[in-house]
Amino acid sequence: MGRNESVLQGLPRTREWQEDFYRDLHSHPELSGQESRTAANVARRLGEMGYAVQQLGGGVVGVLDNGPGPVVLARADMDALPVTEQTDLPYASTESATDETGAVVGIAHACGHDVHVTCLLGAAELVAQGASGWSGTFVALFQPAEETASGAQAMLDAGLVDAIPRPEVAFAQHVLGLEAGTVGTHPGPVLSAGDSIRITLYGKGSHGSMPHQSVDPVVLAAAVVMRLQTIVARETKPGEFAVVTVGSSVAGTKSNIIADRAVLLVNVRTYDDGVRTHVLSAIERIVRAECEASGSPQAPTFDYYDQYPLTDNDAEVGEAVTASFREHFGDEHVVDLGRVTASEDFSRVPDAFGIPYCYWGVGGFAAGTEAPPNHSPFFAPLIQPTLDTGTAALVVAALSRLGEGRA
Numbered sequence: 001m002g003r004n005e006s007v008l009q010g011l012p013r014t015r016e017w018q019e020d021f022y023r024d025l026h027s028h029p030e031l032s033g034q035e036s037r038t039a040a041n042v043a044r045r046l047g048e049m050g051y052a053v054q055q056l057g058g059g060v061v062g063v064l065d066n067g068p069g070p071v072v073l074a075r076a077d078m079d080a081l082p083v084t085e086q087t088d089l090p091y092a093s094t095e096s097a098t099d100e101t102g103a104v105v106g107i108a109h110a111c112g113h114d115v116h117v118t119c120l121l122g123a124a125e126l127v128a129q130g131a132s133g134w135s136g137t138f139v140a141l142f143q144p145a146e147e148t149a150s151g152a153q154a155m156l157d158a159g160l161v162d163a164i165p166r167p168e169v170a171f172a173q174h175v176l177g178l179e180a181g182t183v184g185t186h187p188g189p190v191l192s193a194g195d196s197i198r199i200t201l202y203g204k205g206s207h208g209s210m211p212h213q214s215v216d217p218v219v220l221a222a223a224v225v226m227r228l229q230t231i232v233a234r235e236t237k238p239g240e241f242a243v244v245t246v247g248s249s250v251a252g253t254k255s256n257i258i259a260d261r262a263v264l265l266v267n268v269r270t271y272d273d274g275v276r277t278h279v280l281s282a283i284e285r286i287v288r289a290e291c292e293a294s295g296s297p298q299a300p301t302f303d304y305y306d307q308y309p310l311t312d313n314d315a316e317v318g319e320a321v322t323a324s325f326r327e328h329f330g331d332e333h334v335v336d337l338g339r340v341t342a343s344e345d346f347s348r349v350p351d352a353f354g355i356p357y358c359y360w361g362v363g364g365f366a367a368g369t370e371a372p373p374n375h376s377p378f379f380a381p382l383i384q385p386t387l388d389t390g391t392a393a394l395v396v397a398a399l400s401r402l403g404e405g406r407a
Contacts, residue, residue, distance in 0.1 A: 003399050004328050007130030008392055014122045018387050021045075022118040023091040029080030029107045029114070031097050032145035033058060038078045038117065042142045045121055049128045051140065057158030058144035059151065063165065064128055069136025069403030073167035074123065074394050075346055076116035077146035083110040086377040110379045112175035112364065117142060119173070119362075119390030126395050135403035137165050141349065149194070149306045152348040161352055169317055170350040170357040171397045173390060176340070177371030178363030181385045183329060183393050184337030185322045185360045191311035192241075192269040193276050194343030195304060199224075199264040199287055202298035208256035217262035218251050220294045224264065224287055225249060231282045242279050243269040243341065269341050271310065308343035314356030321358045324400040325393065337361045342374065358397065362390045 021041075030038055035058065042060045046053045051062030059078070084106030085093045095107045109115075124140040141160075145151030178184055201224065203217030225246050236242045244266065251262035266283065270276040287300050325334045337360065350357040364381025365371035372378040 032079040057155035060142040071137040073139040075141040076120035087380040122391035123394035134405040152345040175364040182363040186337040189271040193310040194308035196306040198303040205260035214258040221262040
């Protein structure tokens, strides 16, 4: 019996509590930065498994020292979204909470982080129970606030680098609209860098019947929105990837009042640092030029937020993980994930340690069905085989790096 099979033979026992844990977590989601119940449950279970547990920066980290050998880190994100669930599942969330603006919002695990937490806890148990089959140290990290791009940095700011042994490699995964029972890997850039910008355009207010006395921010905003489309169409080299989306344009309160400002919310996605720098620079250049052309009485302001780094898989680590997946799951269950235009802050953790990493996708939906996208109120992965696949994937990846044990 190989190491994978030896450690994973405990999966049926782990599955018994995992499915109940998942249903409970799905029913009790918590917004970014508010994951106290989730963190407490994770910390309790890790402690019962024999891990040395620390809570820092809103997250939880468990360390299992199993003798000499490599240190391997696996990470899961814990937060949910301000989305009202519409799945009609018996364990659907009916929770609500107050967000950072003071608004009361519905909450749902509409991105699958409940799957991630449950799978990593299951993998942590299997690795602990199968300790005779490997040597080294396994680190299970449960991160808050991925959805606001702040959780990984919060744990780093709280001293993560000095709080745990330095890993030699890091792993993470995400449940996606792939066929359940499959895993998807991809070499190199796999998740895009993401930047959100709040742009305030300043005009001069007036009566709607006296436009000559105004600097109309609505017309200005329209010019900016149209001109921003040329960044991808005319400034990005064919074959290179960039997305510039204006998700919100707000100005004014009444039809006969010309407002004194407009606010645009812009989102950018890129796979290349050079392209990213150019796109952000081009946005500021265009906005400033349009404001100048309109005679704005004040320069525009740019507020950058929810900034995500590029997720760029290490070629050697990714190749080894893919080979291990193919050996365990079979070639037919391992697919090329391709580049995914969503973004993640996971890579801040391995980047802080200066180590390579691999990030992959896990399928969660029945073959032949049209899976709802992540962040949809209808997003609801199948419990099985999704949990089994995600749990096994983490174990297989970890064992591909941990030292040989006594088994």
